[in-house]
Amino acid sequence: MFATESEKIQFGCVFAAFLLWVITLFPLYHSRSRSDGNYNHNTPRATPAGVVADRDHRAAGAHLNQFEAFTLFTLAVYFNRFGAGSHRGANILCIIFVAARAFYIIAYLWGKGAVRTFFWTIGFLATFVLFILPFATNY
Secondary structure (H helix, E strand, O other), rough: OOHHHHHHHHHHHHHHHHHHHHHHHHHHHHHHHHHOOOOOOOOEEEEEEEOOOOHHHHHHHHHHHEEEEHHHHHHHHHHHHHOOOOOHHHHHHHHHHHHHHHHHHHHHOOOOOHHHHHHHHHHHHHHHHHHHHHHHHOO
C-alpha cells in the first residue's frame, strides 16, 4: 500500500493523531453522561449547562483542540509529501507531534496549564516545520 518506509511512518502518525482525537471522545462522553439530564443532544454546542465541572470543560477543550491540531497536522504531512520535503526530517517531526499531542491531552485533562502549553507549542512547531520543510530541502 505504501511505497516507502517513510510513508508508513508519516501516514501511521496521521492515523495515530486521528486515534488521539477518538480517544478524547471518552472523557467527553463520560462528562456528558454525568450531567443529570442537563445535556441537550439537539443543541450540543449551545448547552453549557451540560458541562457541570471544570474537568468537563477540559474534556471538551481537549477534544476540540485535538481535532483542530489533527486537521493542520494532516495537511502539513501531505504538503511535505507532495512538496518533496525531507523524508527523514518529516518522520522525526511526525513522531514528535504525536508524542507531544498525547502528553498535551493528558496535561489538559489533568488541568496542568503550563505543561499543556509547553506540549501544545511543541506540537505546533512540529506542524509548522512540516509545512516549511519542502522549501528547506535540497536534493
